[in-house]
Each structure stands twice: as C-alpha cells, then as structure tokens.
Amino acid sequence: MATTLKGQPLDRTTLDAMLRRRMFYTPSFEIYGGVSGLYDYGPPGCALQQGVIDAWRKHFVLEEDMLEVDCTVLTPNEVLKTSGHVDKFADSMCKDPENGEIFRADHFIEEILENRLKGDKVARGQIVADKVADPKKKRKVKGGPENIKLDDAVVQEYEEVLARIDNYNTKELGELIRKFDLKNPATGVQPLPPVDFNLMFSTSIGPSSNLRGYLRPETAQGQFLNFSKLLDFNQQQMPFASASIGKSYRNEISPRSGLLRVREFLMAEIEHFVDPDGGKKHPRFNQVKDTELVLLNKETQLSGKTDVQKVTIGEAVANGTVDNETLGYFLARIHLFLKKIGIDQTKIRFRQHMANEMAHYAADCWDAELLTSFGWIECVGCADRSAYDLSVHAKKTGASLMVRQRLPKPIEVTEWQIDIDRKNFGPYFKKSGRLVDAALNATTQAQRKELAEALHTTGSVTIDVAGVDDGKVTVPRALLWIEQRTRTENVREFIPNVIEPSFGIGRILYALMEHSYWTRASEGGDEARGVLSFPPTVAPNKVIIVPLSSNDAFRPFAYELSQKLRKMGISNRIDDSSATIGKRYSRNDELGTPLGITIDFQTVQDKTITLRDRDSTQQVRADEDKIIDAIRAIVDGVKTWQDVESELPAFLGQQVEVAVR
C-alpha cells in the first residue's frame, strides 16, 4: 500500500486535490474542456521541475564532463525509419464498432480479466465486493463484475495471461479477445480485431507537404546523428558521454494515469559511448562500488517472484547480475541522484528487463522503478543499446560513425584475399557477373583456403550462387587469383557501444511529490494539513517571509530582506495577507517551502529575525546576516537544519506573538 513520507496511508485523492489547488500542475486547455494526456505545470511545479533539472545537470553533465547538446524535436521520416520507430514504435489498439470507443488492447484485456477474477473472489467469499480498491483503475467500468465463480483452471489461465500481458503481439491480443469473448462493458459488444497504432505524432515540414516528419519519441537519435562531431569535439578521446534535456512526444492511445502517462513530456537522456572490447570498464567505478542498491533480477522474475536483493553494485557486477562496470556505474549514479533530490530510499528498486521485454538489439537493461500509489513505476531506464543505432545510421547514410584508434604497436594481419580479373569477368558471366562476384566476396577465410587449393589442383573453382543456373557456378583459373597476404595495421576501427540512462522527468516529479507528502495534525483540532518535505536544494520556493501583521513598520524590512535574498539567487515570497501566522505557514508547507521568516516588533527594534524549519516547525532567532548565511548554507545543501539549530539560539516566543497580534 502506498504511504506518505511518515508512513501514513497515502490518500491520493486528497494529495491530488492539493497539488491542483496549489497549481503544481493543471490540465492543459482546461477552459476548453482539456485534452487527455496533456498537463501544464503551474509556478510551484515549474520551479520544482527546474530544481530537479538543475540538480541533474550538476550531478551528471557537470560532474562527469558530459557533452550536452540541444537537438530539434522535429525529425524527418528517414531518420526514424532507419532507427526502427516508423515500423515498430506502436501499441495495439481496438475499436468498439458500436460506439466508436478506442482502447489500448492490452489494457482492455487486463481490465476485464481482472474484473472477472475479482468477481470470482467475491463469489468464492474470499473478498467483500466493495472493499476492493484497485489503485490502477481511475475509470469506473460500467456493468462491473457480475461476481461469477470461475473454474480453477480458468482462474489459473487468466492469471498466467495477466502475468505476461506485456509480451503479446497485436495478433495474439486479438486471439485473447476472441478466445475469452471480451466485451466492452459500456455496449456489451466485442471490439474489432486490434491493429497497430504508431505512437509518433506526424506532421509535414516545409510548404510542399512532401517532407514527412515526426515529433521525436526520444532525444537519443539527435545525439547519435551528431556522434562524429562530438567525438571531434572531445578530441577523439573515448569513452565519453553526450546528454540532452528536452521534450519528447508519444501519442498515447488512451492516457489515464495523470502525470504518469502523458503525450508530451520532458526527458533527460545520456548516451555514454564506450569501446565494446575490454569488458566495458569504467574509470570511476571504484568511487561508487560500495553503493547499495535494491535489485530485482530477471531470474527471480522468470520464476514468478518479486524478491529483491540488497547488494552493493561492486558485488552485483562481480557476480554477473549486472553485465558490466559501465552499466553498474550508471545504476549507482542514478540511485545517488534520486536520493539527492529527495526520493524515498525505501521506494526505489532496479528491475532488470526480461529478454522478451528488451529491444532486440539491447544487451542488458535495468529500470529504476519508484513505488507510488499507482504501483511500481518505471522512472529511469538504463539500457545497453549495443552498437545498434550508430550501425544502422552509418549503413543508411554512408557516414562513418566509427572510432579510429592508433594501435599502441602496429599489428600484422594475414588473410586470404580474392582478386578478380574484372576486364574479362563481366563479359564471361554476363548478367550473372554481379551475383558471382558477391558470392566470391562473401566467402570465409576457411572457404578461401579450400578454394585456393582447388584452383591449384583443378584449375577452377566451383561455388554456390543462388539464382544462377542450377545454383553452382564454375570459375576458371584465368579469371581470378586467390592468395594469402600480410599487411600492417596501425589503426583500429570500431563502432562504440552505447549505455543509455534515460530519465522521465515528469514521472520522477510525480513520485517525488508522493514521496515528500505527509499530513500534520493541526493543534487546534482542525483537519490535518498537507506538507511537502522537498529537500531545500530542489524546493520550488526557498523562503516565505511573513510579517507579523499588516503594520506598516514591517513592510520595508520584508521588502529589503526579499531583495537581498533575490540578489543571491534565493527565491522567496512575502505573504503579508491578513491570515494568521499559523495559516500562512501551513499554506507554504503545502507548497514545500522549507524555510520561513517572521518579521515582528522585535525586528523593528534590534533587526533580529526568526527562521522556521518546515519539517520540525522549530525556530531560531538571530540578526539578519546570520540568518541569511544560514539560509544560503541550507539552500546550497552545505548545512542541514540540525546544523543551524545547533549554531543559533532557539526561539520559543511564537505563541505569545500570535496572541499579541
């Protein structure tokens, strides 16, 4: 069950209402009725997002000297055709022929089978009908389960289907719908057979409508296409990483899970280019090897379990659970980043992809999953994409997306080589020439050795050439030479492999809001109030300045202090509304503002101010300079509230002052 930061049961409805009310986020175009899967961030959401991006840039780009690039979202068809997205980046969708409703096929099957299983449990008396709350379902299914007891074998079959629901293709999903006679509860009609729906938004570029383009579904391709230039920029040194932060787009069939499944989203992606030879070591692996991670490996999942292991990344790489040091290095760095921005350490796990989940070219892949009220959600993917992307783009365009490395000492390479007498070869074979030529060139070293011997002994060679005569072709000695030659190589060429940590910023933000949320009982016995305990480094607004009352004497102090903090780059707001101090503070607890300053009558006399900690509600009092130093240290992450509390005198006068007001 989802819990708050303090272990209370998390009431998503209450939290969501608070997040919308305080404008962390809001449905886009709401006054026009909204568009599903599109959300805007209001001021606190936007500032939180900015705080997380700044932290990301410092943690990855700056600390690791990555080459950040900003590539266009608009991408021509040819690029995404080559990468495989035009053909394969699709979900299965099916349509109700009666009311035209459109479903994502796997979600449709999942929903109905889960309802049947729930009905079965009710019929068996294992659960009581109304107590079942499935947090994954936001949408009420009309008709609902009819509480029919199923055969044990059927229950088992349904459960097996649900366990591997992500692994069916479009045709298989169609077969499941027919086999189990799944009907749209709204109409009682079975949907039409599912079809593939490409998830990319398409458009046309330029005035003539003949250059088809898409909104990129990931930032990665732009980085791959710039590989050679980036390698030049890095003075040919390997390994190196590029990075990109920007919007990507997926035209989801039927997005329903709020901020977790949206059509326009911010990604932060790293492409780390590494030599595939030498075990993909990482020079800084030692610095992270003792980081403890919670891992859910593929073997465990294959056996139908979800038991996790808590191990250091050093151990996990050593025992082969994680494929190589570079992948392991990034898993640890991802973990440390999530920790830094305030993700609950008990709600992170790294789940390894099973073979059938991965793209066919991927060598290994782990997702950082965060536990939310929607279950475990993939928030960061970390895949070894091998040399796939660079290879296909190089093949398609003829560009060299290779690394050339001078060998420490030259090596000698001895190989069998075939030379053809081109002048006479063509006229001899006529239009079959090209095929025979290709067949000769495709031979292996071992075959060439045999051919050389045959040529020597029989004066000709006979090889298989599909599509010519009876599939066998004899080439006379006059038309070719086969011999072993030795050459010296000074340079090694290779296409790098790519390790790709890919962050869904919006999902991380949502998880961060759930993980930072808790409720505080109010003293007056009113209903509990929401608090968002973001770390000061990422909190949207750092300081709330609260004059004790609307007395004019307080205004210049508040204004001057606010300007001083702004000059230092510390965001702050003044709340001089007429609400009580307690109310003004609790309003700002909802916004996650870590620090509060009261300006009172004593301030006017001796220029001291109080500083309040959002989480403990404790206060200290000191002169302005000391308080400003403390604020800066906390906001920069150099000191904690505990440090400040031990250095400055506590302030206990709040109650009195409120009464005075």
Next chain:
Amino acid sequence: MATTLKGQPLDRTTLDAMLRRRMFYTPSFEIYGGVSGLYDYGPPGCALQQGVIDAWRKHFVLEEDMLEVDCTVLTPNEVLKTSGHVDKFADSMCKDPENGEIFRADHFIEEILENRLKGDKVARGQIVADKVADPKKKRKVKGGPENIKLDDAVVQEYEEVLARIDNYNTKELGELIRKFDLKNPATGVQPLPPVDFNLMFSTSIGPSSNLRGYLRPETAQGQFLNFSKLLDFNQQQMPFASASIGKSYRNEISPRSGLLRVREFLMAEIEHFVDPDGGKKHPRFNQVKDTELVLLNKETQLSGKTDVQKVTIGEAVANGTVDNETLGYFLARIHLFLKKIGIDQTKIRFRQHMANEMAHYAADCWDAELLTSFGWIECVGCADRSAYDLSVHAKKTGASLMVRQRLPKPIEVTEWQIDIDRKNFGPYFKKSGRLVDAALNATTQAQRKELAEALHTTGSVTIDVAGVDDGKVTVPRALLWIEQRTRTENVREFIPNVIEPSFGIGRILYALMEHSYWTRASEGGDEARGVLSFPPTVAPNKVIIVPLSSNDAFRPFAYELSQKLRKMGISNRIDDSSATIGKRYSRNDELGTPLGITIDFQTVQDKTITLRDRDSTQQVRADEDKIIDAIRAIVDGVKTWQDVESELPAFLGQQVEVAVR
C-alpha cells in the same frame, strides 16, 4: 557595416566556419542531408544558451517575482482558431509551375527588384558589377541582373515598393508579380499567383485522428488560458506577470538566414497583466527611469528616416513617445538584460511598430533590434496586446477571465432598465420575438429615456428591428416596463490588459556571438585567431585547466582542481593534449572560455597556480585557494578581472615556461 567587438570589419564566413567547427551549432540531421531551418546546438552553444536562460530567469522571474509556468507545445485547433492563428498566421507563397520551386512571395519580389536596381546602377556606372555584396543574400541568383538601365520613374516605383514590402497582402503581392513581370531566374517562368500558407505545423492528437492540433507558434496562449488560476495563485493581487520558457514552431516557407530564421526555436515570454484604468503605471518605474535607450519612433519612420534619439525612458514616457510606464519599464528592463549578457551597447535600438505592422488589437509595440551582419534584427518584441486574447478566449469558452476588485467604497449606479413580460411577449410577436427582444436590449441609456417618455405619453414604443416587417415594430405598453433604477456596486470587474515582452533566444544567441567576436593577431605572425569575449556569467565553459606538459606529476593537481571547481558548480575542462600552451589557450579563446589555469613545475613545489584572462591574456599567480576565490567572484559577476589583477601578484613567466617545455 557589421563589425567585431573591437571594431574590425566582421567576416561572417570566417566566424560561421569557426562556430560550426567548434560545434556552437550544427545543421540538424546533417548526415541525412539536413533539413533547412533546423539546427542543433553542440556543447558550447547549449551551455551558452543555458547561461542566457539562467540570466533571464534571475533577471525577470526571480527579481520580479513572476509566476513561471510550463505549458504544452501541442495545442488543439479550437484554441488557435479563437486566438486568430488558424485564420491569420500565414505568409504568402508562390510556386514556379515549371520546376515546382516554392518562394515566399515578398522575398521573391524583393530579390528580383533589388537585382534590377543593382543592374540599373551598374548600367549607369554608379557601381562596379562585382563589388556589390548584399549580406542579406546567401543564395546566388542564377542569371543575375543583366545591368539594364531603367527609367527614373521605374527606379522610383521599385524603391517605393521595396520600402513597404512588408505591408502588401497576398493579392497585392500577386499583382506586383504580374505588373513587373517577375520571373524565376532559374526557369525564366513567372510563378503562379501567390496563396496564403499557414505557418503552423499541424498534427492530430489521439488515435482517432479527429482532434486536430498544432505545435504552438508562441508560448503566450498557454499563459492566457491559465489566467484565472494564476490570479488565484497570486491571491487575487494585481498587477502580476506570468512567464514561460519553451520551444515554439513556425513552418517557414523557405528559411535561409541561418540561426536567424528557423522552424523550431526557443522563446522566453512574459505576460504582464495590468489594470487598463489609471494609465498603466508601474510601481518600480522609478528604479529604471534614468536608463538611456536608443529609440526609433514611428513618426521618424513614417517620414522615411532612421534617425534615432537617445533618451532616458523617464523622458520617453513623459513626452508620450512610449505609451505608458509599464511598457517603458519593460523596455528598460529588456535593455538592462541585453547589456548584462554581453550584447554590444552600441548595437541595440528599440524600433516602434508602425500602425500597419501591428496586430489590429495591439495598442503599442516596440522591438529591441540588434545590429548584426544581416542588418538590424528583431530579437525581442514588447507589445501591449490590450485585452484582446483574454477577451476572445472568455467569449469563446464562457470562462471568466476577469479580475474582481472590491471597491474602496461602494458606488451607486443609476440606469434605465427594460423588463419584458415574457409570458405574453412570445405569443404576441411569434417568431419575430427574439429579434424584437434583442433590439430592445441593444438600446442605449439615452434611447431608453426617450422610449420611457414615449411609452408614458403614447402607450407604446416603436423601434427599428431589421428584418421584421418594414423594419419598424411597435410594442404596446402591456408587454414592457421601462424605468430608472439605482443599485449599489461593491465590486469592480475588468479584463486586464497584457504587456508582452517576448524574447527569441536563438536570435539573441546569434547576435551575442557576433557581438562578442573579434580576432587577435598572433605573435608568431600566423593568421589572426578568433576570440569570443562572452561575459564570464554566461560563458559556456568557465575555466580551462592546462598542465604545462604531459608530465605525470601535473595530472593529480589538474584533476583535483577540476573536481573542486565542479563541486562549486563551476564548469571547467582539462586540456592535457600535446599542443603548445599558446595553442591550447587560443583553442579555448575560440570557445569563449574566460579563464585559464596553468599547472607547472612550481605548482608541484609550492601549490601556486597561474590564472589567465582571456581578453587581455594577462596572468596572476597565487596559491590555489586565492585563485579559486577569484574564479568564483568573476564567475558570479561579483568581481572583474581588473579587480583580481589589482589584488593578486602579476605573473610574467609564461614565455620562459613555454620555451622550457
């Protein structure tokens, strides 16, 4: 003529080659042949962009307490239909029927008329054919001018057309093409009559293809749609501003001016909402009133001149050149921002829009134009959009995009009101009832007074109702009452006006690169080397660390220093390549790196290091802590190089050390 920072003639070809070679920017998808109007930023361009955005956020959002929001790029048709973009956001385009080439009609006319005028000048012996270089033309026109002398009257007509080329509509542009018989030089054929081409990229949202959407052409609409929520967030206080930084899109017909005319670009926009009553005062206007601006007002332009005035914004508002304080406040703030990021002060002017350039709803509009080798380029627009956008969205959706303000004291409003006896009115007038009702309601206070008197004296009223009978309708006394009533109003409602400063970040970046560029003669007599003198606060990389040689003793010092700076958030790179120190520094001058550190044998002995200034190439030497403090102060903008030079001992040993190497 365009000049460098040091007043040298600016050679755009050389600068452009350097910017591409050092990967400030690069054509997107270049290995696929590229797509015109799409560019990627490489590492230094991306970091420079980030530096400018950070400065923008501090200067505007933070210092002015603006409400930053992040709205989606995808926008449904209905929103942009209401805003007027679907119908009016278009350029005129024409097509060559022979080769299918597509032109932007105004550019096509401009290019050919300019060529004819040039030919005329050659024929008259006023200029020599090949010496004319028009920096606006990147594309060579085949066939070129044939140097034909024109009649004086024709010359004058062409010049008049060119002067107002921005003001013709599509039909008029077509007439010009026919009248002057303008032909595509590549084919000798006159293009087809121009048609409107909408500049928005369209797509469809969701699986059913029936929700048409566009990529937003500006970030403004998202901010307008959230107006009520933002007003709530701001606790109903006016004035306030929202702000947004994000990509926008325009499907340019034939983009050719490099980074200045692109199809995907970053914008930073502010929407400042202000009460239209009371002269649009700004509470902080006093703080900027002495800022001197270079203004080119509309009267000057109407008289065909480009003479500018240099005045304080205080004067300009006082004498009515700039319409109001709020607009003036933002012009000054824009100027200060451009100055802060390093735009050349002698290459900024504010040009007022002439009446026919402005959107019909705009009250006043000024562009901050920057002088580049392409001429004066609009980089920031600052428009008073009046209440137009909020009004049309409110009308379309029924949402209240109003401010309700409690009046300091209630006011009494006395008005003539008309009440209709609805029960009998309908049956009496039958299907004309609706029209008669509307006509009665549309009457003015003065008319109502007359009607009341007529009703009193004659027992009926006669009014004009178009489309009913003979256009006159008589309503008997039994069906209506007209009387004067008095009510008390406690609240005033109004739709705010919007002042919109809108920044094209890519154009500003390009101008900044031109303005920061100059060449330094090399001592050895090699060709002059490029320098980009960005201010340290926005420079892409702050420090280059240069070990004297590849001696292993230097490595740990360099690495440790680099890590220390990174922890402080100061970007830096180590260049331990085998090039000479001078070469390594000049490589980094091209990247605009403001500071360089040499690590030499003395460093190993006493831990002192040298710090070099990019612009003067002067050096100081001190222990590591002092140098780090100096770096931080320079990067934060707290100190200048001159301050540091006066505080730390100069270092003059560079030449010797280079020789020692």
